[in-house]
Amino acid sequence: MTDSSNKGLRFHRSSTQISRIPVPSPLEFYRDYVSRNKPVIIQGALENWSALSKWTDSQYLRDQLGDHSVTIDVTPDGYGDCVKLHKYFVTPVEERMPFNHFMNIIEGREKFDGIVYCQHQNSSFTTEFPQLNPDICELEWVREAFGRCPI
Numbered sequence: 152m153t154d155s156s157n158k159g160l161r162f163h164r165s166s167t168q169i170s171r172i173p174v175p176s177p178l179e180f181y182r183d184y185v186s187r188n189k190p191v192i193i194q195g196a197l198e199n200w201s202a203l204s205k206w207t208d209s210q211y212l213r214d215q216l217g218d219h220s221v222t223i224d225v226t227p228d229g230y231g232d233c234v235k236l237h238k239y240f241v242t243p244v245e246e247r248m249p250f251n252h253f254m255n256i257i258e259g260r261e262k263f264d265g266i267v268y269c270q271h272q273n274s275s276f277t278t279e280f281p282q283l284n285p286d287i288c289e290l291e292w293v294r295e296a297f298g299r300c301p302i
Contacts, residue, residue: 173194177292213254218250222247229266
């Protein structure tokens with residue numbers, strides 16, 4: 152990180168206290184956090200998700216996704232979607248590869264030129280990882296706050 156990036160991060164950390172709250176009502180969530188663009192940590196919101204235990208096991212992920220093709224972002228330094236040299240906005244290179252190949256890179260079983268991460272924009276979880284959908288469940292209070300299912 153550049154010195155100016157560190158200054159910005161220190162400012163953010165020192166000027167913003169992020170609240171930790173129990174699961175809020177839909178109204179409270181929207182009124183106090185979403186509409187104010189205010190970050191919040193919601194404790195206990197995901198306690199019914201089996202993903203919390205299952206996804207810590209890389210073999211489970213391999214068994215579920217195997218050679219399913221997923222979008223992988225690649226950067227030379229791990230920073231994507233950021234400003235470089237104070238004037239260029241850079242985005243990662245997107246590649247498709249079998250999930251098992253991605254895991255081999257992450258686990259150090261295969262060499263790869265660049266830093267890879269498995270993510271994709273615009274809430275693509277349901278299309279990128281359909282095999283993992285049963286491990287999560289809808290947060291009804293979020294749907295009610297937004298008036299529709301999050302996409």
